[in-house]
Amino acid sequence: MENQKFYYDNKIVKLFVLATIIWGVVGVIVGLLIALQLAFPVFNFDFEYTTFGRMRPLHTNAIIFAFVGNAIFAGVYYSLQKLLKARMFNDVLSKIHFWGWQLIIVLAAVTFALGISTSKEYAELEWPIDILITLVWVVFGWNMIGTIVKRRVQHIYAAIWWYLATFLGVAMLHVVNSLELPISLTKSYSIYAGAQDAVVQWWYGHNAVAFFLTTPFLGLMYYYLPKAANRPIYSYKLSIIHFWSLIFLYMWAGPHHLLYQALPDWAQALGVTFSIMLIAPSWGGMINGLLTLRGAWDRVRDNASLKFMVVAVTAYGMSTFEGPMMSLKFVNQLTHFTDWTIAHVHIAGMGWNAGLVFGMLYWMIPKLFRTKLFSEKLANLHFWIATLAILIYAIPLYWAAVTQWLMWHEYTAEGFLAYPNFLETLTQILPMYTVRIIGGTLFLIGFLIMVYNLFKTMKSGSVEDNELAEAPALVIQGRRNPLQETVHRWVERRGVRFSIWVFIVLAIGGAAEILPMIFIKSNIPTIESVLPYTPLELEGRDIYVSEGCHTCHSQVVRPFRWETDRYGEYSKIGEFVYDHPYQWGSRRTGPDLARAGYVGGPMYKNAAWHYNHFKNPQKMNEQSIMPKYDWFARKDVDLSMTPKKIRAMQILGVPYPEGYDEVAVDDYMKQAKEIVADLKKSNIDIEPTKEMVAMIAYMHKLGGDIAPLQLDEGTKEPAPQKEITLLSGVEDMGDADEVFTKICAACHGPSGKGIATFPDLTDAQWINGNSPSDVYYSIRNGNAVKGMIPYKDQLSDKQIIQLTSYILLKLNK
Amino acid sequence: MKIISNLLEGIEGIRIFYIFGLLLFFSLFIIILIRTLRRSNKEMDEIKKSILTDDDSNETAVS
Structure with missing residues (x-):
């Protein structure tokens, strides 16, 4: 048959390559910034727009959607045209895709810095950008499927199946998870609440890993690895089996992100089972990749591109074994909420994703620019620096995770938490955070070496924007002849039909996981005492959401003794029915706040404490790494939005009385003035409309509904009080000094002189008396309303007597 | 959506989703x-x- 002439569109590939490189550098620099912030809070710059809570989503989104996203598109646009022997379906669609995606990235960067965020991990963008993503994604799919339809080869090669699964999977995940009710251009509420929101979010979150960080990369591996090694893929049969198994199983595994949390057991078991099963198809991919290199390992020795691909596939194998292990419930106790998760995702991100991108770029750019790589030596140097960087990044974090977890659940011989002050467990791992910075810096240096090498390569050659090629036209085959063609072969040769089958397989898992949670009421038992947020609390919650507080503070207490002793009663599913969106979080860099409003509980702090803590956390706890939020005391809440928010909540099913929106602002001011009056008692003057007041109200709402207000009298033990004999021994004083520094100094200051409004223990003024017995019982019973917890639950009797002695004999001489 | 809701609420034992998923996977896989x-x-x-x-x-x- 006569050959047809056509032109490959190389210009669009070049544009995506450039975007990959530029956004990659930006993403890694922001990553380095947040690593610095965690070790040295000064890098928050005391500036609203650069706090960790706002920068962390900027880093994750820049890496996932800007760096990795553009790399996927570069890889797909290059390989798709070659594999199908056709130019992309439509140049205009290609351009809309490219510029639309860059616009989304810029909008993301700006809105995150401004604190415009839905707080749903990797889906933090607000609704107008979500719509833009949907449109651009449809353009991408349209362009890809159009190219498949007008191809000049009979068979659709395996890499393209993965590209199709990527398009369909991400489309489904993005649309379902982004369903939200807009209030204004920059604010919306998730239509799901609490546990439902958590299930939908982690169905999305887990499958964003699957369909943005795994399936497209397997597609790229199936093309670029054989090309770079100049050998066919090891087993095409294995590629078919592991393709269908992997896309089917991934969709079910989301709930493994929510183990031991407020979720029905069946959903947790579902997540665990399918996660374990995922090892098989994942390793199928890894084995297929590594065995492709059998007999070609000598090429790996000389070729940085192949080296990166080998590390990528190996990191993929490690991560896809580690992930299922982390989803075992017992292991998850350790890995969840600690830095284990952060190490895990960076092995996968820096090893598998970035590794494959680097390998692909080192192979593709010389081809695209019709030249040779500027320096293979520099590429090898990049390889060794990057590989070392991954290890220096991850090992300290695994260490940090184990250390912190051991500290979290260590008990003393008397049966008390050995480290009741959360901050101690964080301070212990800060040196590991410093080492992590070295890993990140090395990775950036390697990246910059690659940028130099690639730009020099580009400069030495030139791209033929429209590259001439020839291929015979595709002869359309009719119905399947069962004797000559298997069913799968028949499915493979029709792009649209193939896509429909992929969609069905993906939809089954998603539906089985999500629909029962949404529609079956028995899964979400309500609790009568849990009330909707007051307007003031709701505004406070919105500030909490927009600041990204969930990036450090979880809001779900798991049913372990070491968690309930530290934070209070474990969380119930019915507590979250009004939470649009949920705020359970996934990492505890700071303590859990689910019981921050439980008066008398271990987490309660009074309004004055919160005021001072928000303004300057380091003043309250010298070693705290929390950014300062002093603008809470300066900025006003936009009260014109409050009635709209109440109406939106009503639409979402929150049972506010009819017409409540009209009195919402009155209620807001009434509650705010109570907090203002409370602060006034501590000599703090603030206007009721300030963000600080709303935040304090929200903190005091958390977990308070299931724990009825207990006044301080309620926790006091009745007379007669026992006689206390003070202990003045050197050892007793030493022990007491240690406990005082760890626990008491946060409010009373390191030398006992008091901080802000918290009492000075060195002067002659005593609120509850200064006899040994008075001080002993003050410590033992605490003062719940003022935020001093009853320390009889955290300290032994001997420790309390030692503290009493320390205060009276040493501090108050 | 109400139709789906009614249908799902009527299913006895939510574990059916779990068993259904495994069965479906293994049959397709084989x-x-x-x-x-x-x-x-x-x-x-x-x-x-x-x-x-x-x-x-x-x-x-x-090079």
Whole structure:
């Protein structure tokens, strides 16, 4: 048959390559910034727009959607045209895709810095950008499927199946998870609440890993690895089996992100089972990749591109074994909420994703620019620096995770938490955070070496924007002849039909996981005492959401003794029915706040404490790494939005009385003035409309509904009080000094002189008396309303007597 | 959506989703496994080698 002439569109590939490189550098620099912030809070710059809570989503989104996203598109646009022997379906669609995606990235960067965020991990963008993503994604799919339809080869090669699964999977995940009710251009509420929101979010979150960080990369591996090694893929049969198994199983595994949390057991078991099963198809991919290199390992020795691909596939194998292990419930106790998760995702991100991108770029750019790589030596140097960087990044974090977890659940011989002050467990791992910075810096240096090498390569050659090629036209085959063609072969040769089958397989898992949670009421038992947020609390919650507080503070207490002793009663599913969106979080860099409003509980702090803590956390706890939020005391809440928010909540099913929106602002001011009056008692003057007041109200709402207000009298033990004999021994004083520094100094200051409004223990003024017995019982019973917890639950009797002695004999001489 | 809600609420024991998922996976897996293994090796070889025959099939260009 006569050959047809056509032109490959190389210009669009070049544009995506450039975007990959530029956004990659930006993403890694922001990553380095947040690593610095965690070790040295000064890098928050005391500036609203650069706090960790706002920068962390900027880093994750820049890496996932800007760096990795553009790399996927570069890889797909290059390989798709070659594999199908056709130019992309439509140049205009290609351009809309490219510029639309860059616009989304810029909008993301700006809105995150401004604190415009839905707080749903990797889906933090607000609704107008979500719509833009949907449109651009449809353009991408349209362009890809159009190219498949007008191809000049009979068979659709395996890499393209993965590209199709990527398009369909991400489309489904993005649309379902982004369903939200807009209030204004920059604010919306998730239509799901609490546990439902958590299930939908982690169905999305887990499958964003699957369909943005795994399936497209397997597609790229199936093309670029054989090309770079100049050998066919090891087993095409294995590629078919592991393709269908992997896309089917991934969709079910989301709930493994929510183990031991407020979720029905069946959903947790579902997540665990399918996660374990995922090892098989994942390793199928890894084995297929590594065995492709059998007999070609000598090429790996000389070729940085192949080296990166080998590390990528190996990191993929490690991560896809580690992930299922982390989803075992017992292991998850350790890995969840600690830095284990952060190490895990960076092995996968820096090893598998970035590794494959680097390998692909080192192979593709010389081809695209019709030249040779500027320096293979520099590429090898990049390889060794990057590989070392991954290890220096991850090992300290695994260490940090184990250390912190051991500290979290260590008990003393008397049966008390050995480290009741959360901050101690964080301070212990800060040196590991410093080492992590070295890993990140090395990775950036390697990246910059690659940028130099690639730009020099580009400069030495030139791209033929429209590259001439020839291929015979595709002869359309009719119905399947069962004797000559298997069913799968028949499915493979029709792009649209193939896509429909992929969609069905993906939809089954998603539906089985999500629909029962949404529609079956028995899964979400309500609790009568849990009330909707007051307007003031709701505004406070919105500030909490927009600041990204969930990036450090979880809001779900798991049913372990070491968690309930530290934070209070474990969380119930019915507590979250009004939470649009949920705020359970996934990492505890700071303590859990689910019981921050439980008066008398271990987490309660009074309004004055919160005021001072928000303004300057380091003043309250010298070693705290929390950014300062002093603008809470300066900025006003936009009260014109409050009635709209109440109406939106009503639409979402929150049972506010009819017409409540009209009195919402009155209620807001009434509650705010109570907090203002409370602060006034501590000599703090603030206007009721300030963000600080709303935040304090929200903190005091958390977990308070299931724990009825207990006044301080309620926790006091009745007379007669026992006689206390003070202990003045050197050892007793030493022990007491240690406990005082760890626990008491946060409010009373390191030398006992008091901080802000918290009492000075060195002067002659005593609120509850200064006899040994008075001080002993003050410590033992605490003062719940003022935020001093009853320390009889955290300290032994001997420790309390030692503290009493320390205060009276040493501090108050 | 109410129709789906009614339908799902009527299902006795939510564990059915769990069992259904596993059964569905294993049946599909066995079918795909058997059918794939029965495909001819020659055909598979042709497909996987096809990507190496285009103009990019040379080894990576290095300086």
